[in-house]
Structures are given as C-alpha cells and as structure tokens.
Amino acid sequence: MLRPFGKSVVYSNLTVRKIEPVNHKPLFIFFIFICWSFSAKSQNLKLIDSLKSQLKIAKGEKKFELLDDLAWEYRWAFPDSTIYYANEAYKLGNSLKLNKLAEPLNFIGVAYNYKGDNILSFENYQRALQTSLDQQDSLQIAYSNNNLGRLFFEQGLLSRAYEHFVKCLAIFDALGDSSGLAYTYQSLANLYKSQKDFTKAESNYLKAYTMRIGLGNTRDIMSALTQLGRLYQEIDQNDKAIKYFLLADSAGNAIRDHINLAEIKTFLAESYLNKGLLKQAEAMCAEGLDAITKTNNLKILPHAYVTMGQIKMESGDLGAAKRFLDLGIAVAAKTSDLTSKMEAHYWLWKIMIKQNNRSEGLKNHNEYLILKDSIKDLDLTRQVERLQFEIEIQRKEQENNLLKATESENTSTIKQQKLQNIILFVVIGFISILGYAQYRNSKKRRESNEKLAQQNQFIQNQRAEIVQQNEKLFRRNQELSDLNHEKDTLMSIVAHDLKSPLNRIKGIISIMEAEQGLTEDQTMYVKLMNDATQSGLDLIKDLLDVHMLEENVEPTHSKFDISQFLFEKVAAFKPAAEAKNIHLHITRVESEEITLDADYLNRILDNLLTNAIKFSPKDSVIDVSGGKKEGQLWISIKDQGPGFSDKDRQSLFQKFKKLSARPTAGETSNGLGLAIVKTLVDRLKGKIELITAQGKGSEFIIWFPIASR
Template sequence: MKITFPHRILLVGLLIAMIQPLLAQNTVRIFELKKKLKTSKGVEKSVLLNQIGFEFRTSHPDSTLHYCRLALKISRVEKAYVPMAESYNFMGLADLYKGAPKEALKKYDSAFQLAESVSDTVQMAHAYNNTGRLFFEWADLAKAYENFSKARLYFESAQDTAGMAYAYRSLSDLFKSQHDYENALAMARKALALRQAAREPYGIITAKNQIGSLYEITGDFTQAESLLREAEEMASNLEDEALLAEIKLALGQLYLHTGSLTKALSEGFRAENILKRLSSTRLVGKSNLLLGEILLKQKQLKEALPFLLAAENDSRKYKQLELQTEATFYLAQLYGLQGANAKALVYQNQYKQLNDSLKNSELALQAEKFNFQLEIERNQQENELLKAIEQKNQATIRFQRYLNLGALLILIIVGTFSYFLWRSAKARKLINQKLKVQNHKLRELNEEKDSLMGVVAHDLKTPLTNIKSISDLLPAVATLSKKQEDFVGLIQKSTAAGLTLIDELLEIHTLENTLSPNVSTVSLSTMLQKKVESFQSAADLKSIRLISEIQNAELNTDADWLGRSLDNLISNAIKFSPRQATVTLRSGITDDEAWISIKDEGPGFTEEDKGKVFQKFKKLSARPTAGESSNGLGLSIVKTLVERMKGNIVLLSDPGKGSEFIIRLPLK
C-alpha cells in the first residue's frame, strides 16, 4: 500500500500525540513505575498508580485523574484509607492545574477526612498545605496562613522532610505576598536545604526558582539570574516543560524589572509556547499578564491589549485576585494611553476595588496570624500539661511495678549473696592457705639470695681481691718479659671487671633492702667539682677533655646515692667516648628543682637501645672504645637511685651524635 502525503501528515500527527504525554515530566521515573506496576498487586499497585498520576499533575492533569481513579478503585476494595487520601490529594492538584479550583477544594476535604480517620498526619498535612495554596490563589490570605501553619506543624511532628519543604515553600509565597522578604527568603532556603539533602531534583528546581524570584524583588539581580539559569538548566535536562515554563516566566519578570525588555519579551513568548503545548491552565494568566505588561512598556498598545484582556479574564475565572488586580491596573493605563477614557475609568474603579480587597485580606491575615499564634501557644501548654500528667502516671505505674519486682529480687539477692558468701569464705580459706605456702617459699628464696650475696661478698670477692693485689705487686718484685707483662695486665683487667660486677650486684642488693634515702644538705657545685677531679686521670688516659659548667645549688637528698649515680654516668661517658673527645658536666636550677647533665661524644643510642638502656644485664649496640668492661648494671642502678631520691632521669641521644643524660631532683 502506497502512503500518500496526507497519510504521512496524519501519521506524524499521531506520533506527536503519542509522545506528547511523555513531555514535561520525569519520563525515566514514569517508565520505572510502570515497569513495577506490571508485577504489583493490591495496596502496592494502588500506591504505584498514585505515584504515576502525581508525575503528570502539572503537564497533563487529566492523566493524573485517570491513574488516581484507578488507584481509588483498588484502595476501596482493599479498604486501604491511606492510599485513598493520597489519591484525593493528587486529584485535587490535577483539578487545580485544570482550572477547576472548587473541585480541587472538594478533593482536599475528602483527603483530609480519610487521613484523619486513620490518624495519617502526613496526608492530613498535605491536605492542609494544598487547601492553603488554593486560598492563597484566591487571595484569602488569612485562611491560607492558617492552613500552611497547620501543615507545617503536622509535617514537623511526623518528621516528613519532603512535606516540610512543601510547607516552607508555601509559607515563603505567603510572606512574599506580604512583602516580608526576609522571612520569605528564610522559608525558601529551608525548603532548598531539605530538597538538596534528599537529592530531589524537582524540589531543588522549584526552590531555586522561588529564591531567584525573591532576589529579583529585593534587587539582587545577579544572584537572581544565576539561580534561575541553574534551575532552567536542570529543568531542561529533566525535560520538564511545566517547570521550564514557570522558570521562563520568572526570567521574563526579572528582565522586565531590569529594563531588558527585548530579553523579557523573548522569555515570555518562550513560556507562552510551552504552555500552549500543555493542558495546564494555572500559569496561562501569569504568562498573558507578563507579555501584556512588556508590550505596554514598549508602547505596542495594540499588541498588548489582547494579552491583558486574556489575563484579566483568566484571573477572574480562576479567582486569582492579585493577578486580576495587576491586569486591571495595566488595562486602565493602556486605555488611557489610547484615549479611551471611559474604559480607562471602568478599569481604574475595578482596580481600586480589587486593591482594597487585597488590603483587607492583608489586615485579616495579620489578625488571624496573631490569633493562630495564641492558639498554638495554648495548645502547646495543654500538650505540656498532658505530657506531665502522663509522665506522672507512667512513673506511678513503673514505681508499682518496681515494688512488685522488688520483693522477688530481694529474695533472689539474699539467697544469691548467702551462697556466694559461703563460696567466697571457702575460696578465701583456700587462697590463704596457698598464700601461706607461697610466702614460706618466698622467705626461703630470699634467705637463699642473701646467702648467695654473702658468698659473692666474701667467698668470691676476697680471692679476686687477693689475685688483683698479687698481680699489682708482680712488676715490682721481678723483672717481667713483654709477654709476662701482657699476661699480668690481662689478669688485672679481668679481676677488676669481676670486682666491679660483684660491687654492682652487692649495690643492687643493698638498694633493694634499703627503702628510704639518708637525706642531708648537699652542695651540688662542690660534689660535681670533686667528681671532675676524681675522673680527670681516667679522662687523661684517653685524651678526653672534661668540661664543667656548674651553677651552685643546695638540695636535700642522699649524698651517697647521688655520688654513686654521678660516678656511673661520668664513668660511662668516658668509657664510651673516643679518644680526644669532650665530656661536659653541667648543672642548674629550674623552678623548685636542680638538674645535672652529663653529655658525651660517643656512638649514641639507637631507638632499640633506648627502650632497654635502664634494664638490668642488657647488652646494647654501643661498646666501650678502649676495651673497658661493661656488664649492663650501671644505668639500672642509676635509675633506681634517682627514683629513690624522688627524681627522674632522661636520655637524649641519636646514633652517631653522642648522648646526654639529665637528672632532675627536687631541691627539698
């Protein structure tokens, strides 16, 4: 079959008609919802039908009515009142966009009654908010404020963030109509923040559009244009023509306000073209008014007239009082410019009447706002009182419950306590017996240790002392060969190391059995100077310079313990320093303590060495530079002595950079 040109035209028309309902809404979301719809049943199917209908509300409200009626049928069968309330709310929105406000009001009332019957505060709040917007369109601002405020309270009590954003948007529009732009901006910003937190693109677009319009009114044109362009881009990406038309109207209003009439006219006609493709009538009057006002300012009176007449007719039809007031004002101006004074006078009188009506609405809003605030405070007080009574009753119930449980718990506790007391006494008896045995063993071990120390002190130290004495005399009583001298030196070195180890073991033993120091007044400068003099010969053997920088201080401490600590530190500094190095002794006073520093130029300590430097019998990586002995007890003794003197010792060292030991002791 051959397709003629007329048939082609018809096919194109049919294709446009088929794809037209897919424009101006979230096609991706609708596709996903319809996909889920195929496998859903019962209440779930009703909810999905409502959600699909909601997506068509602005562009194709008839589709909204269709899907929501299907949802209502299922909800009635399932006796599911919550989806039914939602259906009526969405159908009310569709009626409003179709230009049937009275039908919308009936739907909102049905939604509220159903939601109230099942205590569904969210749908009750939506019904309040939708009803408030209807009264706002009719310029009944007092009723609008009452409904918006109730919606806000219900949404906040239910913690419904999406609903709260709707309520904030509505209140912003209301404050804007009252020229309270500070509160209008505050409400709009709250709505935007909630939408952004929920990542809800449509809500973000409407909030940015609303804030941009407010910036335009307050004179911040740069911010206004920036926000409106952002909203325009988002709406274009989502292919939502209804939102795009609303943004175009806001941009047209902005350019009209700034005197850019060509841009304003361009945006106005773009909005008009979009609205012609949609079945929504809500914005048509606003579009006509904008175009009429722009053309009037351009002195194109003939072209402006049909737009202004259409705006006045639409606003009167849909009871848009504020829009009708503006339309009559500009019609009076236009007819005046044309010389049609009679018509101009008619519209002037209409404008005065409508403007007075608006002013009366504003006064009524202020009174209603005050009364409603008092009602809110009274309700809050009643709620607080009821809460207090309920808390008191709950406390009484809890107290009685605790009394009932108390007797049983007391019996259980007493029985349990008696049982554990018996078990504890038995266990304590066994533990005491074990401790007695262990204490006896510890006493025996301590006695064995003391005996060992006695052996070390007498049976080991005496022979070593004799050997050392004899080896010291040998060079004097006979002429020794070089090899014999080496052997004698080796004997002297070994016996000296053994005696040093025995002395340090005995010193540790003495410290462990001596709990308190023998306190006396010690002159720090005198003691340090003596130490320098006593170690000078040892330093000279390695060509080491001993430098002292001493600040005098007198402190109350154990002179013997302090002396032994300094001996060990100075001895180590010389022992581990290379030839021709420098060992520095310094002292001073800081606040209520004295400090002593012994610094050398030895190999220093690694991080691993620092962790065990004060432990007994720990061999470190650094070794004495002239073959001296080191048994790993000296620094352990120093730390014990310093802590017994209620002081502390710290080590500052890096590998290859020497070491510095700092002792800090209290002056008293």
C-alpha cells in the first residue's frame, strides 16, 4: 500500500518463506541473525525511535498522528505491532471524533495481508472503505479501493480487482495525486501482465515510470525501471530489458540500495545470458552475488547461484557450473525455494549429459521431475485456497448486507418504541383515549411479529444460498480434476516434442556403430547409449499412443498392398526376434490392394508383434499370416508364449493392466499395448479374436471390413 498524505513511500520485495530445520546449531543461530538483520533493514529504526520518544509527551490529535505513523513504519517486519498501534490510533481518533479514521483501518488491513490472513485483511479494508465514505474522505476512499484491488489480484479475482483499480484511478486523477496514480498504474500493469496482455502492461508501466520521474523519488524510479525490465525480459525483448535494468542499476547505486541492487544485477545477468553476452553476464552476476553477500539476502541467493551456473555452463566451464548449481540447491533447500531448486537440478542434468555421467544425470532428472510436480501441486492448492477465499468473501458480503438490514430494522424498531412512549405519555394525560391507545399498541406489536417472521424467512433463504455456494465449491473441485486431465495432455505434447531429438541421437549412434576401429569399451558405451535411446523412444511412443486413445481422431484411409505391408513389417521386427533366437516368418499372405488407415494398422501390428516377441521364449516360432475372406481382411499373429488365463481375459484390453505373463528376457511392460490395439481396431470398425490356452501360446486374429479396387 502507498503511504497516504504525501509521506515517504518505501518499496520492498521481501517474501517470508518457511525455513526447513537445520540440525547444526551454530548454522541455525547464524541464519536467524541474517533474517533479523534483513528485517531490520526493511524499516527506519531511527525514525521509529524518534516517533516513540515524541509519543510519550504527545496528546490529542498529535498523539493520533504519531500512533498512525508508528503503525505504518512497523508494517513489514512486525505487522502485529502495526495492528496494535493502528487500533490505538483508531480508538483515540474515535474518542476525539476525528474525520480521518479510515487510515488506521487501512493499515490494519495491510498488516493482516502481510501476516497472510486475507479474510481479516478484507474485513478491515471494507471497514476503511465504509468509514471513508461516511466521512467523505476522498483520498482514503481511493486507497481503500486500491488495497481491495491488490488483495483481489493476489487471490486471482481479476475482474473484481480491475473494478477497484478503475475506481481508485478516477479518484486519484480527480485529486491530482500523482503518487497515487503512479502506484495504481503499476497495479493495473501487473494485472495486465498476469493476463499476458503485454501491450497494456507496457503502457501502464511507462505511465507509472513517467509520473515517478516527475515526483523525483529515486527509490520509486528504480522500482518502475525494474518492473519495465522484467516485463521486457519476459516477452524476450532483451535489448530493452538491458536498457531499463542498467538505468535501475544506476538509480540503486545512487541511493546505495544494496538489497534491490542485488536483484537488479541478477536480472540484468539473465538478460545478457539470453543475448549470448556471456562475459557481461558473468561480470554482472558476480556483482549481484557480491551485493547479496553484503546484504545477507538469502531470498534471491538461490536464483543468483542458478543464473551463474547457467552462465558457466554456456561458457563451457562445467565444473564451475556444477559448483554454483550445487550451492543454489543447498540454499534453496534452506529457504524452501522450490523453483530455483528445480531449475538447478534441470541444468545439472544437462551438465551430466554433456559429461556422459548417466547415473548422476538420471538422478538430477528425477529430482527435477519430482520438484516440477510438487510446484504443480502447490499451484492446485493455491487455486483451491483462492476459491475458498472467494466463497468466504461472498459469505462475508452477504453477512454484511444482512447486518445492514438488521440495523435498519433495529432503527425502525427504536423509532417505533419512541412513538409508543409518546403515545403512552399522551394516554396518561388523556384517560379518555386509553382504549384507543391500547388498540394501537396491540396493532404495532402484531406488525412487529410479522416483520420478525419475515426476517426469519430471510435468514432461511440465506441458509439456502449458503448450501448453493457449497454446491458451487463441489463443481469447482470438479474443474480442478479437469485441470489435472489437461496436465496429462500437456505431458503428451512434451513427449511428442522429445521424439525428434532422440531420433537424431539414435541416427548418430547408428553412424558410430558403422565406424571401424572402436574399442571394446567404446562399443559397449555405444550399445548402452543405443539401448537408453530406444527405451526413451519406446516410452515416448507409449505416451503418444495413450494421448491418442483420449482423442476421437477419425481414421485416414489410403490404398496399399497388404502383402508388401506385411513383408516390410516382419522384416522390421526380425532383428528383435533373432536377438532371442525366435523364428519370425510369414506362413501365408495374399497380394491384395486394400483401402484402410495404414498408420492405424501399423500401430496395431507393432503392438501385437512386440508383445509376441517380448513374451515368447527363446528358440520358439511366431507365425504371421493374412488374407481376404468374404469382403474382410484378416491378419493372424500366432506365438508359442505362455498364453492367457481366464482371469487375464477379464482385463485383457484395459489400460495399465499387467497380466499374469511376464517378459522372457527382462523387457519392460507398461500394460498399454493391447488397450491401444483394441481402441484402434474399434475405430477401424473391425474386431479382434483371441485363441489361447494357458501354457500353449496365443493367436490374435484381427478382422477389418475393406473395399477392394
């Protein structure tokens, strides 16, 4: 929140994070000292001591202002102190009947926001808004709307945030308050940026920057320049980002703000890295780390270490890169910075790949995926919390409306009671109209009972509305389930994008295998690389097939010769069969041109042949045959494997169901093959037939309706 009435404005990006416990006692004490030091730098301790000294002798309105000032100065490091002094200021101002009671209420809302209690923050902002409206305090009306807008923005209620920002913008403009306008433009820019509307975000950031230049507050100018730099960095306009970060760096040096300088230099190093200017990036990141060391700012230290690790990696110094990334992981673990920790493991995985350290690479890759899922889970949890906040706000607003209605009813009742007292007084003076007065009194009571009955009905209606809100929450939970489905779809897209580089790696391995003069160790490493690459391709293929199962894609038919198709398919699988000394051959096939989806048929035969080879013992035979019968194409694949039990038949074509049989040479099985086959056969309007007995092999026969030429 902006400090009203023209007082100094101080910005801070301090974020309170959960610190994981450390067993080493001296390290724990040192870390507590660092946190205390950083908190102390976020406020003006000399000013606080001065205000306390003046408070001892102050009285009346002067004491109110000092209490208010103390509440404002404590807001970052000690929000509980802000709540105490602001409450004292409000009580004193109320007793003095001052016309500026909204300001301490706004400060209480700010303090609860820093404490993470969004509901109490909302209630105090609402009280501040209502009080400022009652007292016709235009400036506090604007600040109350801005605070509510910021609160709704933080909770993801963007439409409500926008409404409050627009209201406070109009008031600040009417008052000619440039400081308030600048802050509101920055709030609007943050909102547009969150919606990826970068054009409007840029426009509002530039307006805020222009106004802050006019106001001449160097710290505010530095903040505006930093926001512009981060915007341009996000939209990959790194030349502009570097320009504004350099200006922000100059402003920070001018006022010796080492806390914010550390962050600015780290961002600037990232922009240089994005541009490929590695020397400038390394120099700037080193300056950032130096500034972080001076200020003991653990909050941004993991990010700086990861950035320096990236720079060293791009420069080819993999050893130094690994050291910085390991430091980043260590500090991120202490500060619970999951994002920096995830990024560090990702780049360590890349380094291990370059160093051919497969085990460490796999370890870091697994850590990266685990952290990535943890962050997604946290995002889902935050979404649930935001929904609960929205429902709670709606409930509070309904309660507020109910209280207003009750207050109006009570006021009416008091007026009626006064009227009854007047009537009673008149009755005492005029005995002659006693009977009439009693009749009037009885009538009034009946009316009051009717109104109470109406009020009870109103309360029942409110309860029904609360039940409806609970039903809405259930539907929102269902929406979260849908979001999880979208996550699975995104995983399929990522798998598809990984397929091309793995195919290129496999091609390079094939060239290496063709080279002469490789040593035994080199030949073994090439084989290991080939096996690992093939495993990755197989996994990606399964992921893509699963994604295809979820989409209702129409088959694309084309004409091709079935005999040529089967000969090519069998030839492609012969090396895999020969590796297990399995005789794979075609026993019968007719040369016939058919019209069918060749890609679907290819996937079907791939899965059936893969399963036949995978589950057949060594020195066995796999027969492949095909032909045309009564206007239908049939293809048979018969093996001498373990066959299927009656229990296996019940879940034969279900996804991720592993049956009783196991691969005979240690191959992997994910339980997707037959489910994919069944789905594709159904889409081709065909059918699948299984002839099997446990221990006596299996024969799959697939039938398709075809149109011959």
